Amino acid sequence: MVFRRRDRRPIWKIVAEFFFPRGGWWRAAQYVRHRLHRLPDPPHKISRGIWAGVFAAFTPFYGLHFVISIILARLMQGNIVAALLATFFGNPLTYIPIALVSLGTGHWLLGTEFDPEHAGRSLAGKFSDAWADLWQNIIAIFTGAPQNWHRLSVFYDEVFFPYMIGGIIPGIIAASTCYYLAVPVIRAYQNRRKGRLKDKLEAIKRKRAESKAQDNATGD
Template identity: 65%
Template sequence: MVFKRRDRRPIWKIVLEFFWPRGGWARAARYVKHRLHRLPDPPHRIARGIFAGVFTTFTPFYGLHFLVAGLLAWIMRGNIIAALLATFFGNPLTYVPIGVVSLKTGYFLLGLRPDTAATDEMHTSLGRMFVDAAADLKANLAALFTDDVADWSRLSVFYDEVFFPYMIGGIIPGVVVGLICYYVSVPLIRAYQNRRRGAIKAKLAALRKKTHLAGDDSKKGD
């Protein structure tokens, strides 16, 4: 294969770069910011996409964030590419605080009172809860085609104690953070686009002037 990597990365390196990409998260954030600024849509449409992407990171639909963000941006008539890029607001450095805030808000809104042990586990093993739930779901779906017996009890507990509170609780902080990102991004994107448009006009004017001078020189030569 022409485009196949010559040096295959080991598993540990792939995992490490997932949690800490090359150049660090600051460089990754600058790349996303640069791509957002260069999108061709008007600032308000790009900002709607940013809102959709940021809001999606406060939902428990892990593995489907691109799909959810793109669908939400389409409904809001926002920029879909901006929505996909904005989902990087949720990353291994922010998923735990986002999950904890969403769960605690959900517990409060639903009137649930988790015990201290459950709260401590929520802080330390939120990711493991979703991994275990995904494993149970996979095993139960496989059991439908084998002689194994499907056990949905643990998934039912996960839905009642984690997924549903997370989904409900993520709405308020997701909307708040999404609106902050929206109102911050609109003037920044507008200023960037105006500056870039001015730079392009200046380059075109300089090119016209250079072409005009070259034409005058050729006439003098004749």
């Protein structure tokens, strides 16, 4: 295959680079910013894509953020590439703050209790319990063992549903903030880039005119 890597990376290296990319997260953020600036669409369309990607990062559907961002970008007539890049607003450095804010907001809206001091430990435990329940019940389909969905039900009631409800408000706030910040920045970058391209074209035309004038003078 043309685009296949020559050096196949082991699984552990792929996982490690997801959490700690080569060059660091600052360099990765600079790369995303650079790519967003160079997209050819108008600033408002690119910014709509950014809105979609940032909002998707506040949903609890991990593994589906790309899909959600694409759907939202299409509905909003935003740039899909910008939406995909903006999903990196949610990354290993921001997942915990996003989860805590979303869960706290969700429990507040639902009128249920939320203990932020022990949320990290309890979240990890509930995620683990939910996956264990899911895996055991899948195996039970083939083995005939009794199924028990209690831990998955606890995860849905105490984590997933509050997260889904609570992520809407902070997601809208964060996405809208990024949108309004992105529009003038992208517009200024595109105008500056157009100015540089125009200067280069004028310089090329000037050189050609000078070269033509020299050729004419030599011919005479």
